[in-house]
Amino acid sequence: MEIKEIYNNFLQTTGIATDNRKINTDNLFVALKGDNFNGNKFALSALENGAKFAIIDESEYKIDDRFILVKDSLTALQQLANYHRNQLKxxxxxxxxxxxxxxxxxxxxxxxxxxxxxxxxxxxxxxxxxxxxxxxxxxxxxxxxxxxxxxxxxxxxxxxxxxxxxxxxxxxxxxxxxxxxxxxxxxxxxxxxxxxxxxxxxxxxxxxxxxxxxxxxxxxxxxxxxxxxxxxxxxxxxxxxxxxxxxxxxxxxxxxxxxxxxxxxxxxxxxxxxxxxxxxxxxxxxxxxxxNYIPNNNRSQLLEKDTNKIILDAYNANPSSMNAALTNFFQLEEKYKVAILGDMFELGIESSDEHKKLIEFCFNQEDINFHFIGKDFFAHKNSNTNMNFYETFETFQSAFPNQKIENSFLLIKGSRGMSLERTLDLL
Incomplete structure (x- = not known):
């Protein structure tokens, strides 16, 4: 089917859905594929749940005219978006x-x-x-x-x-x-x-x-x-x-x-x-x-929990953003400061060196209590009295009740996969 025809069908719908469990009435369902799923298998379910049309790329799932058969569903989605962009101008x-x-x-x-x-x-x-x-x-x-x-x-x-x-x-x-x-x-x-x-x-x-x-x-x-x-x-x-x-x-x-x-x-x-x-x-x-803009979703949020103030920046982390966050944290004039830092992901062969550099960046901050969490930080643990290392979040969680963190200013930052927002439940 030509993209113009698909677009005419799109205009009759209430928007795009890619999850058959989250269908709004008269949506256009797009059957995408991944390593562990095949959206074509759920196209009929999407229509039964209220979708008006379903884009599929495997002919065996086409039952009637509500199914729009294309060569590749993802490519069709991208072409449809580009066509829509040009119609709107x-x-x-x-x-x-x-x-x-x-x-x-x-x-x-x-x-x-x-x-x-x-x-x-x-x-x-x-x-x-x-x-x-x-x-x-x-x-x-x-x-x-x-x-x-x-x-x-x-x-x-x-x-x-x-x-x-x-x-x-x-x-x-x-x-x-x-x-x-x-x-x-x-x-x-x-x-x-x-x-x-x-x-x-x-x-x-x-x-x-x-x-x-x-x-x-x-x-x-x-x-x-x-x-x-x-x-x-x-x-x-x-x-x-x-x-x-x-x-x-x-x-x-x-x-x-x-x-x-x-x-x-x-x-x-x-x-x-x-x-x-x-x-x-x-x-x-x-x-x-x-x-009037207030950050959320674990991005540079300033929170208060009991006697502590917290900068929660646990949505993501890399050497550049971690360095910037720490530089800012070091400059804050607070008496008791605690930094809870999680591993940084997707660094490839530079991962070990970048984690080591970050630890060294913290060496002269003797007034801050550091908690480094994750195997990449743990590989560079040292004996500095203000630096604590945990190979997993679970080991940190077990040791945390002994920390007695009160009346402190905390920075919580790590890659998304570390889910360091879980620390809030420990405070």
Whole structure:
């Protein structure tokens, strides 16, 4: 079936579903496949649960005209999303980077939605499936779509750009994330810069942090709008930054008291300010949007539990984000501080060295009690009296009742697979 015909069927539905257990009435079900599942087997169930049509790619499951048979369901989903994007003809902002993508996306959305009908990637649906689903959630009332693009190997951002065709782009940073898939730090820079290559070849515009030397160099021949700190940029400049521990910034005649933790979030806020101003959002509305954004989902959340204050940043971790979080934590003027840190994943052959470097980064912080959790940290355990090492979360859990952590400021950070938010139940 031609993509135009599939699109006409899509227009008769209430949206896309890929899980037959989560069907809304008149959805279009797309039968995707994975290593351990075959969505074709659940297409009939999806229709029985209320779906209007089902896209399948195995002919044996086609029973009647409600089943749309294609060569490959995933490819059909991606083509459908691209076709929809071109029918809507809306402005798309593409966003990627090693750290801070989701937070920055939410900040941009918080600002732009003060004036424009804006939709953004939900959660972190930012891969080869999530990006099409995001695009297909936009409709004729959408004025600007913010599409987060994640990647862990070369050519992935290129492929996602081909689907969403961004008009504007922003890369948060180049950090030590997914080193295994990208093949090292240079591979990360090359892979993320595929967004720049797309925007340059299509004569589009990038937003650039002028304080980032690598990004400055890579965007000299692209139409760009820059922001920075203390008059380094041509558009928006933050003139003052404070953390106590919430981040407060000043630009032009405006002061913004955010709910975000850490100096590293200053650039994320500045990107949102810059993009907002470019699209005509006034300073007072930018202030309102940013001050009313409250982080969740274990991302830089400031919590209080009994007598303790907690920075919960357990959604993900890599050497760059861990270093930034610790640098901020070290600067906080608190009497009793505890850092609970979990292993960083997907670092490949550099994993051992990066975990060792992070431990060494903490050596001179004798006033902080460190708890390193996971086999990669455990492999570099030492005898420092303020450093504790646990090979698993379970061993940490067993030892935790003896810690008696009270009236302290805690940082909890680790890769998603470590699930360090479980620590909250121990406090």
């Amino acid at each position: 809306i402005i798309i902002i593409g966003l990627t980077g090693s750290n801070g993508k989701t937070t920055t996306k939410e900040l941009i959305n918080a600002v732009l939605s003060q004036k424009l009908n804006t939709k953004a990637t939900i959660g972190n649906l930012n891969n080869h499936i999530g990006v099409p689903l995001t695009l297909l959630s936009f409709d004729s009332s959408t004025e600007i779509g913010i599409v987060e693009m994640g990647a862990n190997h070369q050519k992935e951002i290129e492929m996602l750009c081909g689907i969403c065709q961004p008009d504007f782009g922003y890369i948060t940073n180049f950090g030590k994330a997914h080193l295994e898939g990208f093949g090292g730090t240079e591979g990360v820079i090359k892979g993320k810069s595929e967004l720049y290559e797309y925007l340059s070849s299509h004569h589009k515009t990038v937003f650039v942090n002028s304080d980032d030397a690598i990004q400055n160099k890579k965007t000299t021949n692209i139409n760009r709008i820059t922001f920075g700190i203390n008059n380094t940029a041509n558009f928006v400049n933050i003139t003052k930054i404070e953390t106590n521990p919430m981040l407060k910034i000043e630009f032009e005649d405006t002061t913004i008291q955010s709910h975000l933790i850490g100096l590293y979030n200053a650039n994320n806020i500045n990107a949102a300010i810059t993009i907002g101003k470019h699209f005509g959002i006034t300073n007072d509305k930018i202030k309102f949007g940013l001050e």
